[in-house]
Amino acid sequence: MATRKASRNEPVIRYRVAIHDAHAHLFAVTVQVDQPDPAGQRLALPVWIPGSYMVREFARNVVEIRAAVVNGKNHRAVPLQKQDKNTWQAPPVDGVLYVTCLIYAWDPSVRAAHLDAQHAFFNGTSLFLRVIGQEDAIHEVDLVRPASVPQSRWRVATTLPEAGAARYGFGTYRAADYDELIDHPVEMGSFELASFSTAGATHEIVISGRVPNLDVQRLCRDLQRICHAQIALFEPARPRAPFKRYVFFITVLTDGYGGLEHRSSTALICARRALPILGDAGLSDAYFTLLGLVSHEYFHSWNVKRIKPAAFASYDLDRENYTRLLWLFEGFTSYYDDLILLRSGLIPAQRYLQALATIIADVRRNGGRRRQSAAESSFDAWIKYYRPDENVGNAVVSYYKKGALIGLGLDLAIRMRTRGRRSLDDVMRALWQQFGRGFYDGEGRGLAEDGFARVVLEATGVDVAALLRQWAYGTVDPPLETLLKPFGVTLSAAPLAAPAKAPMSLGIATKADGGLCRISSVIEGRAAHRAGLAAGDHLLAIDGLRIGADGPGAQLERYATETEVELHLFRRDELMTIRARLERAASEDCVLTIGAGANRLRRSWIG
16 A cells, blocks of 8 residues: 555654663654644543453553643743543643653563563554544654664665655654554564565565574475465465565564564564474474464454454454454465465375364363354453453354364355355455455455345355354354365364373363462363362372372372272461362373265365
8 A cells, every 4th residue: 555645734642662771671652633623632541452452551661651731932841630540631832732642661472562672563553642532644653773882784674655664774763654654564683584575465474582593495396385275265366465575573482482474574582492494304393383373363354354244344442342353354364375375385184183173172171162143252352262261162263263263164064065165265366356355445444243144145156144142152162073074074083092081180280380280170060069179279199199399190090990089288378188089080192083085075175
């Protein structure tokens, strides 16, 4: 999208971002309002960031805020009144209003801002006060080069359009409006940079953090294949990306994982071991996971950044934005992320089926799926999914994983009912054509909450309304054993050596806590639940033998029958004795097996 230029009389909202104190993790951010509201200008900081559906209260990181008005040579301070948790009110002023904040930035995630002497990263939702009533104005940002060494030699990476700044340089950048301003994260530091091109778009990889023996060429080659496969999915006739430039921001840590999508970039966190090593052509589990994350976030360039639910067509950044469709926008993205790795030739079919079997098993061992539908999980993401507690496995279903299985079930059903002539790909292309293409040119609109079944019917001729009522809006699992059968793929439980040899279990999850074993969750209906054990209990001993911090697993191996055991534990500060009857651990893992012989439906699905 071309950078919009302001007309002579059109207001421009200007920001200045400087490093106030890297060691104290403080940004100094000033917003200049040339034409403040005559009734008194209101300013607000977002309470959440699009793509991560939880109220995060970014205003809590404002450690100091002040305002001044300038009229000619006159300069005077003006008071700011805080109206609520994230909104400030300035009085009516005659002149240009300046509001300056010191913002604490010590969140190492992809969702907020982080600053130290080694690098700086921020999302606009953490730094940029919204000038209420002028969100549609052009917004400019002046990124100030640090004066101290070595920060003075830092570079800048962002997909904000340059407006005076050189590529990778400090200076001025411009956004068409506030929504665009906050959708382009910024990295500043001594990062490693690599690039590749595909389908008319330049793609850059910005790596922050030291990675010895990094195989940059392989990383570029593999990401290029992922990107091209996705672009071709949405634009098969003439593959063209919906942007001219895209940036993968990768922050490397000893251990970590996460991603957040933006309209022409994604912010990623990965463990150092996940990146490819020179001279090693293998595909480790860690690198496979990273490629899946890259694929997931890049797919969001279409599915959620441009194809949006109606609730996200225009964000309200002051409160929750509810939709029951995250199973489609996050779940279908989760279905396609590993499928794209298969289609791009990065993994074989058996590796893909193993990953798919893991998702199936994860969903089926989760008791929450019997209580909460994927649509309800989507709606309650703000208070449940992003705030898991010890009961999450009994009460909440993941709209990512259940949504992926809904996507799989629909894909298989459509392929089967149309004899392979149509698939979920046709549905995604129809969504793109109707809702996504041209979204940021003012032509896009959001998908209505009840509009998806109609799109499927128009794109494929298959009526899936009844299936959606069961799978997405009800608590019925897609019957994958039945759906996979025509494709020559068998879904079964992972085989045990012998049922009678299955290990004993209490039906709990534990974690080490100060040298003790603490129960982190109790599975409903299992032995611990029936006996009265609870999350938070510290297990001390079984039948008089001490339980180590790593849990009771090794001791349970000595029990061959479903016998009753005596447990000693602390609940809060009270010593308790509870008797529990052990049970055999059922196999909760799944296996997908490809049958012998050719299968036309399977070939069209996974090759």
